[in-house]
Amino acid sequence: MQNLYYEVGSLDKRCYEKFSLTEDLLMEHAASNIQEEIEKRFKKGSSVLIVCGSGNNGADGIALARLLYKKYEVKLYIAFELKSKMAKLQLQRAELLGLKTVDELSSCDVVVDCLFGTGLNKDLDRVSQELIENLNGFDSFKIACDIPSGINPKGEITTTAFFADLTVTMGALKQALYSDMAKDYIGEVKVANLGVQREVYEIQTNVFLLDKGDLKLPLRDKKDAHKGSFGHLNVIAGCKKGAGVIAAKAAFGFGAGLVSVICHDNIDLPYHIMQTHKLAQNCTAIAIGMGLGLYDEKEIKEILNTNLPMIIDADLFHENITLNILEKEVVLTPHPKEFCSLLKLCNLADIKVEELQRDRFFYVKEFCKKYPKVVLLLKGANVLIAQKDKIYVNPLGSAVLSKGGSGDVLSGLVGALLAQGYSAIDAAIHASLAHTIAASNYKKNNYSLIPSDLIEEVKKL
Numbered sequence: 001m002q003n004l005y006y007e008v009g010s011l012d013k014r015c016y017e018k019f020s021l022t023e024d025l026l027m028e029h030a031a032s033n034i035q036e037e038i039e040k041r042f043k044k045g046s047s048v049l050i051v052c053g054s055g056n057n058g059a060d061g062i063a064l065a066r067l068l069y070k071k072y073e074v075k076l077y078i079a080f081e082l083k084s085k086m087a088k089l090q091l092q093r094a095e096l097l098g099l100k101t102v103d104e105l106s107s108c109d110v111v112v113d114c115l116f117g118t119g120l121n122k123d124l125d126r127v128s129q130e131l132i133e134n135l136n137g138f139d140s141f142k143i144a145c146d147i148p149s150g151i152n153p154k155g156e157i158t159t160t161a162f163f164a165d166l167t168v169t170m171g172a173l174k175q176a177l178y179s180d181m182a183k184d185y186i187g188e189v190k191v192a193n194l195g196v197q198r199e200v201y202e203i204q205t206n207v208f209l210l211d212k213g214d215l216k217l218p219l220r221d222k223k224d225a226h227k228g229s230f231g232h233l234n235v236i237a238g239c240k241k242g243a244g245v246i247a248a249k250a251a252f253g254f255g256a257g258l259v260s261v262i263c264h265d266n267i268d269l270p271y272h273i274m275q276t277h278k279l280a281q282n283c284t285a286i287a288i289g290m291g292l293g294l295y296d297e298k299e300i301k302e303i304l305n306t307n308l309p310m311i312i313d314a315d316l317f318h319e320n321i322t323l324n325i326l327e328k329e330v331v332l333t334p335h336p337k338e339f340c341s342l343l344k345l346c347n348l349a350d351i352k353v354e355e356l357q358r359d360r361f362f363y364v365k366e367f368c369k370k371y372p373k374v375v376l377l378l379k380g381a382n383v384l385i386a387q388k389d390k391i392y393v394n395p396l397g398s399a400v401l402s403k404g405g406s407g408d409v410l411s412g413l414v415g416a417l418l419a420q421g422y423s424a425i426d427a428a429i430h431a432s433l434a435h436t437i438a439a440s441n442y443k444k445n446n447y448s449l450i451p452s453d454l455i456e457e458v459k460k461l
């Protein structure tokens with residue numbers, strides 16, 4: 001797990017004040033980290049186009065040009081009049097070496113985007129947009145300095161952004177790199193140390209980036225065990241029964257000792273999954289909402305009123321009945337459209353999906369402020385899992401999962417872990433990790449996954 005920050009300006013400032021480091025020194029490290037990445041990948045003499053803006057992101061680029069000068073064919077392009085003191089100083093230094101700037105963009109092996117970094121404070125004007133689009137058209141290896149230009153601190157892309165193969169981000173990971181919109185633009189992400197190790201540079205945060213190593217599988221360590229030791233998940237199946245059946249199968253494959261589907265019509269279930277009409281006496285967790293459709297309010301109210309661990313999904317995010325349980329430690333797994341509906345039900349916001357996607361972190365925080373016990377898992381290209389003031393980002397998913405039924409598998413996985421005694425937050429985190437890692441292990445082409453393939457991959461983790 002790694003720390004994420006909305007802004008790192010205060011961390012830079014802390015370095016100056018606490019460790020007596022200077023802006024110049026930090027910048028030298030920033031540039032030399034990009035130099036290292038270029039030297040690892042490209043041989044002497046390769047051509048490197050460095051495109052610089054007017055602030056310190058541009059200054060990083062000019063310092064990089066100096067570091068590469070003579071070993072590489074450096075083409076330093078200054079796009080705008082330099083404004084920052086450091087950028088002017090870096091240019092003076094470069095010029096003293098005899099380094100000349102270029103007036104035109106021309107083909108090259110590497111493009112380094114140093115137009116805008118964390119200082120992007122307004123929408124891109126037409127000139128910047130065209131410049132970025134022009135660079136995106138280059139058939140070169142593309143490196144973004146700090147953050148691809150065009151992504152603002154919220155992670156929003158209002159017009160266009162630089163399409164990086166590699167982002168070398170300075171000091172610490174920025175939250176903006178993990179918005180859904182940014183996912184297609186960041187490429188591989190590396191963090192540059194700015195003169196001190198990350199442990200020293202970073203301070204306490206409430207936002208974290210999950211990685212594969214964080215996954216805690218429900219492995220059976222205890223020998224003296226029986227099926228009852230691993231819980232009994234009850235899945236409520238509604239109109240679209242298939243959703244409940246997929247969730248039940250996923251839960252069984254992820255370790256729940258017993259799984260029952262509650263459904264009033266007869267359904268076709270594998271022999272190891274039971275069908276009942278009411279909650280089992282020994283039920284240890286409930287999964288409800290997937291494919292629910294029309295329902296008997298009294299029956300659903302009764303189920304929601306139990307104090308069992310619960311995962312709530314899909315149709316219930318459109319129903320007022322759900323408001324009654326938001327004071328409890330339940331797991332909610334909405335996709336963006338469902339979350340917009342929930343925000344409206346809770347009187348928190350009346351927004352469209354596009355607005356939510358522009359600022360997912362903000363709306364998740366607002367919801368968790370109002371309902372601190374709830375564990376919210378907001379689906380998307382990067383899944384946000386939050387409770388109280390903490391947010392965990394799972395970036396491991398991919399469009400392999402963009403299929404009906406993927407969410408039902410996830411509900412089943414969360415339910416399985418709840419049934420086996422994981423806390424609500426742990427169930428959401430580890431189910432989400434298992435879900436996305438399983439999808440990434442799927443070997444066939446990336447359009448063909450069906451829920452049963454995903455469940456098979458979960459079994460192999």
Ligand SMILES: NC(=O)C1=CN([C@@H]2O[C@H](COP(=O)(O)OP(=O)(O)OC[C@H]3O[C@@H](n4cnc5c(N)ncnc54)[C@H](OP(=O)(O)O)[C@@H]3O)[C@@H](O)[C@H]2O)[C@@H](O)CC1
Pocket residue numbers: 009012022023026027028030053054055056057058060083084115116117118119120121122123124125128145146147170194
């Ligand atoms: N602090 C440190 O110790 C270290 C900092 N480091 C580096 O500094 C970077 C941050 O530098 P920064 O704060 O100077 O901002 P930056 O991203 O260069 O952009 C600001 C400039 O762009 C302009 N501008 C903004 N939006 C615009 C738009 N839409 N269209 C057009 N123009 C626009 C804006 O103009 P203005 O607002 O003044 O009109 C201003 O001139 C950071 O990402 C990292 O790379 C590293 O070296 C490590 C050490």
Ligand SMILES: Nc1ncnc2c1ncn2[C@@H]1O[C@H](COP(=O)(O)OP(=O)(O)O)[C@@H](O)[C@H]1O
Pocket residue numbers: 314335379380381382383396397398399400401402403404405406407408409410
């Ligand atoms: N492009 C993507 N990148 C990463 N994960 C994705 C992507 N598209 C979908 N997913 C994941 O797939 C699941 C889809 O859930 P959902 O939309 O509720 O599907 P359904 O209700 O049909 O089962 C979510 O976990 C979501 O995060």
Ligand SMILES: [K+]
Pocket residue numbers: 057113114115116117144145146147148149
């Ligand atoms: K940049």
